[in-house]
Amino acid sequence: MAGESASGPERPQSEFIIRFRRNRNAMIGSIIVALVVAAALLAPWIVPYDVEKVNMLTVWEPPGEDFWFGADALGRDVFSRVIVGARVSLLVAVSVLAITLTVGTILGMCAAYFGGWVDTVIMRTVDIIFAFPELIFAILIAAMLGPGKLTVIIALSIVWWPGIARLTRSLVLSLKSELFVEAAIASGTPVHRIMRRHFLPNIIAPLIVRASIGVGFIIMAEATLSFLGIGVQEPEPTWGGMIRDGLSQLRTDPHLALYASLALGITMVGFNLLGDGLRDILDPRVRDR
């Protein structure tokens, strides 16, 4: 797709890899993210125990040879639940990204391309959602729909697409006056073709940066909603839910809260480092300094 771009010379891919290798943040971040993704994908094969199986004989078992991270209030293996927790977090993040990138990019391009009332309707909707603090809007939706994984995905998608739409709109607005776009319009190229072949390849880099930074936000938001009890529900393991259960037991059995917090913290650092690194590499304004 990028090869079809009419925007002049594309940055060769090897240059991206060289820059990536030289960027310490991007390297450390990508290693952490790779480990988390691997754990999430391989979870069914690497977890030693069934994450939902209750065992009253091992309630609050401290960390040891049988249970590396100990066991929780229902005797379930914390290590297994932390690993599967990565799967739940990433599943939510990938779903929200897929929805918001699709909706946000299409609406952003439409707003910029058509202008007029289309632009007004889309951008005023964006403004309204921006007028609420993100998490509080998500809580409002969670209260309406009732807790659950689907609610989290819907709530976070609603609060996150406006950012993508606004970014896309501003990028496309500046592209619209480029000669190659004017030529395409003048020669009667259909709208969807202009969007796919002229806009999309030229806005993909900033969108990737935005998405990579967004993954961190989405994982944090999912964990927060689950921590508050209005996100993903038991018995499915989530880091947020495990930290909430563990906090009440911090004095006698700190392992649950601490290991779940560690997993969430390291994952967040990984995604943020990768996002920062990608921004430095792909954003020419920062890069050329």
Added chain:
Amino acid sequence: MVGYAMRRILGLVAVWFIAVLLTFIAVQFVPGDPILALLSDRSGDPVLEARLRAEYGLDRALWVQFLDYLGNIANGTFGLSFRFAGTPVIDVIAGGLTISPVLALVSIAIAVPLGVSLGVFVAIRQNTWADTLVILILVAGISVPNFAMAAFLVYLFSIKLGLVPVAGWGGADQLILPVTILVIPPTAYIARLTRTYMLEVLQQDYIRTARAKGVRERLVIYRHALRNTLVPLLTTIGIIFGGLLSGTFVVETIFNIPGLGRMAIESIFARDYPVTMSIVLLFTVFYSLINLIIDLLYAALDPRIRLDAGES
């Protein structure tokens, strides 16, 4: 400037109206009949049911209910609670009314000067070990969610070292951990932005000119560079404030602080939707007011903003 302010205030009123409308619709959508829940064990009593329905105005047309809702917001009662029969929402939330906003304001009052000083500190030491170390800590401070941070801090400082109370509200020592946890993420965020902006500003020609004509380094940093860093920083205060308001939900839940955030969450579980929605509404109003003040300040400081806004 006056025109710009008027436009922004009109926009604010529109946002408030939509927030009111959204919370009203949200209450219509929630599952279950609140009156049947209120009746619970006396659900066979049709007279009582009819009386309660009339008291809550739920027997009237939807648009009348909406007007009622507007009226209740205007007279400051925010309607009646579903959990505490016949009690106005304002009486339920009165105790927490000041706690969450004060927590957020205190946190930002600490985070801004702390973050800016830290940012300047590392910016003028770019690429030294101190810079690298502080950046690592800042990345962790921004990345680690506040409740995960709370797990470590409570375990270390309350349980292992016994320095501060585990939870509670009222004493000054009970404020230390919650405020620390609220302050860390915005401080780290502000410090990183300050560093980036400072490094950008320090490359400008007027800084070179100032140095060339022999202005002392302290003055170059604080008078020439920092001042130009503060203006773009101002715009991010709104985002930071939103994060802090959300943070109070978490921190109040962890530390058993009887603020609005914890009440909102509790009332979701108690299906007391009028209370939840009133709190959502109050937070939105508070948040949008802060953003309005920041926008007006920004427009006053930077004339280009109000010109741009006038054109679009």
